[in-house]
Amino acid sequence: MSSYYTAVFDREYERVFGLRSPVCTKGTTAAQFGDDLRSLLSGYDGRPSVTAVRLVARAPGSAVIESTLSDDKAPRFLAGPRKWTRIEGQWRFDNCV
Numbered sequence: 001m002s003s004y005y006t007a008v009f010d011r012e013y014e015r016v017f018g019l020r021s022p023v024c025t026k027g028t029t030a031a032q033f034g035d036d037l038r039s040l041l042s043g044y045d046g047r048p049s050v051t052a053v054r055l056v057a058r059a060p061g062s063a064v065i066e067s068t069l070s071d072d073k074a075p076r077f078l079a080g081p082r083k084w085t086r087i088e089g090q091w092r093f094d095n096c097v
Contacts, residue, residue, distance in 0.1 A: 001065060001084060002050040004093055008078070009047045013037055021085050024096035046071045056081045062094070 007015040013034030017025060025033070048071035056064040066081045085094040 001053065001067065001091060001093075005048075005050055005067065005069070005078065008037070008041075009074075011038070011041070019090075019093055020096070021087060021092040021094035023094060024092075040075055040077055044073070044075055046074060048074045061086045063091075 004016065004019045007019065014030050016037065017030040017033045020033075028036075048069040050067045051070045052068035054066045054068075056066050058064070062083060062085045064081045064083050067078075069078065082093065082095040084091045086092075
């Protein structure tokens, strides 16, 4: 999960897109997703790290995780509990319904 946030703040948009579940990539392209994420991050140039992780809930193959970032000024769209699903042995961001 920390690799997801690292990719977000390193502006590695294609990598972030690849770390999302099929539900989160359905109906968009990596290029469009990159444009959207670039817009959400405009005006913020920080590179916070994940300082704490709290398990909120879990079920077979999925978990809801709340991550704390090292910068309180980080964009709020990353705040709060987020759903992750294990797909083909890798945890994927799955909070896109």
